[in-house]
Amino acid sequence: MTTPVPDPSLRYQRREHGLMLALVSPALLVILLLIVMPVGWLAWQSIYHDGFTLENYRRIFTEEVYWRSFALTFEISLAVTVLALLLGYPVAYLANTVPKGWSILILALVVLPFWTSVLVRAYAWLALLQRTGVINQLLRYLDMINEPLALVHNTFGTVVATVHILLPFMVLPLYATMQKIPSDLMQAGASLGASPSLTFVRVFLPLSLPGVIAGCTMVFVLCLGFYITPELLGGGRTVMVSMLVSRNVELYNQFGAASAVAVVLLLSVLLIFFAVSRFISLDRILGQK
Amino acid sequence: MNTKRNFGLGCALLGAIGVTTAAHAAEQITFVSQGGAYQQAQTVAILDPSAKKLGITINQDSIPDAWPAIKTQVGSGKPIWDVVDTPTGYCLRGGEQGLIEKLDFSKIPNAAAMPDAYRSPHSVSYEFYSSVLAYSQKTFPKDAPNSWADFWDVKKFPGRRALRNHPIATLEAALMADGVAPDKLYPLDVERAFKKLEEIKPNITVWWTSGAQSAQLLNDGEVDMEMAWNGRVSAVAKEGAKVAFTYNQGILQSTSLCILKGAPNLETAVKFLNEAVDPVHQANLPLHIDYGPGNPKAFETGVIKPERAAQLPSEPANAAKQALMSYAWWSSPAGEAAEKRWASFMQK
Numbered sequence: 001m002t003t004p005v006p007d008p009s010l011r012y013q014r015r016e017h018g019l020m021l022a023l024v025s026p027a028l029l030v031i032l033l034l035i036v037m038p039v040g041w042l043a044w045q046s047i048y049h050d051g052f053t054l055e056n057y058r059r060i061f062t063e064e065v066y067w068r069s070f071a072l073t074f075e076i077s078l079a080v081t082v083l084a085l086l087l088g089y090p091v092a093y094l095a096n097t098v099p100k101g102w103s104i105l106i107l108a109l110v111v112l113p114f115w116t117s118v119l120v121r122a123y124a125w126l127a128l129l130q131r132t133g134v135i136n137q138l139l140r141y142l143d144m145i146n147e148p149l150a151l152v153h154n155t156f157g158t159v160v161a162t163v164h165i166l167l168p169f170m171v172l173p174l175y176a177t178m179q180k181i182p183s184d185l186m187q188a189g190a191s192l193g194a195s196p197s198l199t200f201v202r203v204f205l206p207l208s209l210p211g212v213i214a215g216c217t218m219v220f221v222l223c224l225g226f227y228i229t230p231e232l233l234g235g236g237r238t239v240m241v242s243m244l245v246s247r248n249v250e251l252y253n254q255f256g257a258a259s260a261v262a263v264v265l266l267l268s269v270l271l272i273f274f275a276v277s278r279f280i281s282l283d284r285i286l287g288q289k
Numbered sequence: 290m291n292t293k294r295n296f297g298l299g300c301a302l303l304g305a306i307g308v309t310t311a312a313h314a315a316e317q318i319t320f321v322s323q324g325g326a327y328q329q330a331q332t333v334a335i336l337d338p339s340a341k342k343l344g345i346t347i348n349q350d351s352i353p354d355a356w357p358a359i360k361t362q363v364g365s366g367k368p369i370w371d372v373v374d375t376p377t378g379y380c381l382r383g384g385e386q387g388l389i390e391k392l393d394f395s396k397i398p399n400a401a402a403m404p405d406a407y408r409s410p411h412s413v414s415y416e417f418y419s420s421v422l423a424y425s426q427k428t429f430p431k432d433a434p435n436s437w438a439d440f441w442d443v444k445k446f447p448g449r450r451a452l453r454n455h456p457i458a459t460l461e462a463a464l465m466a467d468g469v470a471p472d473k474l475y476p477l478d479v480e481r482a483f484k485k486l487e488e489i490k491p492n493i494t495v496w497w498t499s500g501a502q503s504a505q506l507l508n509d510g511e512v513d514m515e516m517a518w519n520g521r522v523s524a525v526a527k528e529g530a531k532v533a534f535t536y537n538q539g540i541l542q543s544t545s546l547c548i549l550k551g552a553p554n555l556e557t558a559v560k561f562l563n564e565a566v567d568p569v570h571q572a573n574l575p576l577h578i579d580y581g582p583g584n585p586k587a588f589e590t591g592v593i594k595p596e597r598a599a600q601l602p603s604e605p606a607n608a609a610k611q612a613l614m615s616y617a618w619w620s621s622p623a624g625e626a627a628e629k630r631w632a633s634f635m636q637k
Contacts, residue, residue: 068636131449132510153495153511236454236496239636251629253360 042259049256056260066244066261070268073241076159076230077223083163084170084219085212092174092211110171118165122232125161126152129233153235161229166222170215177211178204224265241265316557317346318371323544324351330577331374338573339564345557355379359549363388368549371558372565374415377616378457380547384411385620390548390555397563403584406613412545413566414583416574417603419541419611420458423507423522423534424514434514436538437466441485443492448513450489451506454496456631457619458540459486461612462516465538471612479627483634496635507532519602520579539611541602543583575601 046056060066095106113121128134129152136148151157181204189199227242234240239247241261248258320336322328328351340347352358355375362368383389389411394401400413407414422440424433425448434446440462452459460482461474467485469478494512497503503517508525522534546565548558564570571582572592581603582588588598588605598604602611618624 063633065633065636126505130509130511150494231498232502235494236498236635239632244632247632251632253356 042255043263045254045256046260046263047256049254053256056257057264059257060260060264065239069239069241069244070265072155072238073224073265076155076162076226076238076240077220079159080162080166080223081216081220083159084167085216087163088167088170088174088215089212092171092178095171095175096178107171107175110168113164114168118228119232121165122161122229125157125164125233129157129160152233153237155234155238157233157235158230158238161233162223162226165229166219169218169222173214173218174208174211177208177214181207221269224269315344315346316554317348318552318554318557318561319348319350319369320372320374320561321350321352321355321370322374323353323355327578327580330574330580334573334577335565335570338570339561339567343557343560343564345561347561356383359383359388363550366551368551369553370549371552371554372546372548372561374544374546377409377412377414377543377545377614378620380412380545381409381616381620383547384409388550390550390552392548392562393559396559397566399563399566399568399584402586403566407543407583407585409545409617412547413562414543415546415565416583417541417543417581417601417608419519419536419539419602420453420462420516421519421522421534421536421539421602422462422514423517423532425507425510425512426531426533427510428513433533433535435535437462438468440514440516441466441489443489446514449494449511450492451495451497451503451512451515452489452493453503453516454498454635456628458542458614459516460627461540461614462538463489465612471538471610474612475615475618476621476623477618477627479623479630482627483630486634523579523600536602536607537610539602539607540614541608541611542614543616545583 047053091106091110095103095110098106126133130136131148131150133151135151136145139145140148151160185203185207186199189203190196194202225242226240227246230238230240231243245258245261248261249255251257322331328349332349336347336349339345350370355373356379358370359373359375359379362370380389384391391410392400392408392413394408397413400408403414422434422437426433428448429446434440434442439446440450452462460477460479463482463485464474464478465471466489467481495502495506495515497506497515500518500521503515504521504525506512507515507517507522508528508530517534519534519536519539522532526532546562548555548562552558566584568582568584568586568590569592571584572587572590574580574582574587575593575597579600581601582593583603585603585605585608587593593601599607601607619628
């Protein structure tokens with residue numbers, strides 16, 4: 001046995017880790033100061049107002065209004081996620097298969113709406129969907145309907161506009177994952193006699209699942225906090241959790257009443273992820289077993 | 290070169306000190322309103338003339354919702370604002386919570402001369418607007434809906450409807466639709482109001498949240514009739530839309546002036562308060578914007594022409610057709626409970 005010689009690569013690695021840590025520390029500090037501390041402070045206010053109180057939470061768990069909003073918020077988020085996946089997957093797939101120039105064009109079109117504000121896009125949907133809007137007028141002109149359809153000022157209008165706004169968050173992670181799938185695998189499948197659709201289902205689809213999970217998570221979580229779209233296009237009936245937050249500031253004149261709602265939303269999201277991870281091994285989905 | 294520049298700087302500093310002392314010598318206050326065209330109109334009609342007459346400086350600030358700022362400023366013990374123009378309900382609530390100075394009306398003769406309903410121990414009415422029944426003249430070229438009972442009558446007046454997504458003024462409208470006289474509304478029968486609202490709920494297309502939204506709904510023909518603020522409807526009509534409204538059974542609402550507890554320039558603020566509700570200054574306001582004067586004596590000054598007066602919400606004949614909102618009721622526990630009940634009504 002030779003005496004252990006310090007592995008130079010290990011030392012190098014350790015030094016690199018130290019450097020990395022030093023480089024991320026400003027970002028971590030910003031997160032700590034601007035996110036962790038204010039969120040912690042708000043959470044504290046939800047249980048402390050002239051002494052400890054669970055009043056804010058008692059209200060959430062006993063008044064029906066809160067359950068309705070939470071249920072509606074999760075329903076809308078689920079609908080938006082499913083629609084965004086159905087619409088986004090083919091787009092990402094197409095961008096992945098066409099030549100480079102075309103894929104850049106497709107991705108540019110996907111990202112383009114990012115350059116206009118959410119507010120402007122909500123109003124644009126209003127112009128399209130309302131009773132005297134473009135779609136209803138076109139359908140009437142074509143004699144397909146007698147009465148204008150109620151396309152907006154309800155949950156439907158909210159979902160449509162939200163899908164539009166969140167679609168890029170589905171397409172981009174999908175595209176990134178698909179890019180990493182080696183095209184040899186599809187050729188191998190074909191050479192073994194599988195039809196294109198079988199190769200897709202057995203090879204491509206499972207390999208793209210990490211992108212699906214990433215995209216769905218992103219869209220679902222972002223949708224849970226949506227405010228402007230339901231406010232403008234929901235017709236007053238579509239009360240999502242974020243609207244409860246702002247309403248509670250007005251009604252109770254203290255931050256605690258509002259931040260308790262946000263804390264419950266945060267905890268229920270964490271709970272969902274915990275439940276999902278218990279039933280489906282995330283590792284297997286990510287293909288690392 | 291260097292000395293010269295320092296000398297110049299020194300002179301500038303001295304000058305600045307001189308200016309600051311001069312400003313301190315003259316009395317001043319900080320006045321806060323909601324900004325935009327509304328504050329601009331006040332500046333011309335009320336603020337500048339008052340400053341000139343009293344020989345004081347009025348520093349202006351604006352904020353869309355003053356309530357949270359009032360709470361934090363007074364809570365910190367060192368408020369920087371003196372006088373605030375804010376929806377009357379906040380003045381009353383602030384008075385109850387010790388955030389607003391109690392007024393000595395012997396020092397405010399102009400306010401003392403106003404009817405009791407136009408002032409409270411903590412505030413004085415400053416201007417009026419109204420929640421009215423507005424409709425499309427395209428849908429109703431004649432025989433337009435003229436009362437909340439008509440608004441509720443979906444058979445006689447078919448069409449799409451909108452109401453404000455807020456209990457204030459909406460509960461009043463529901464009760465009037467159910468036959469309660471405009472001057473017998475308070476204390477509101479909340480149970481009866483919500484029951485009446487349940488009746489019309491399936492026929493409400495939109496529950497609007499902002500004044501701009503209510504204007505857009507009417508302008509685009511998205512609804513045929515709605516509750517809206519008179520100024521919003523007349524603005525849309527001025528741009529050529531075929532819309533109109535009636536003051537009949539409108540709900541007359543106001544913003545009021547109040548003084549922050551521990552205001553830095555309390556005495557000057559009281560003097561200004563008196564001047565701001567002077568009938569002549571008040572009469573000048575509606576010449577610049579579609580709001581009515583807070584002091585009804587403004588209509589006796591001759592400044593407002595009869596044609597113009599007829600368009601204003603607080604003109605005596607128009608006011609007589611309307612219900613005067615009781616902010617005292619809305620800031621009472623019963624009012625706050627009704628406000629909290631609204632959310633469950635909306636989501637049922």
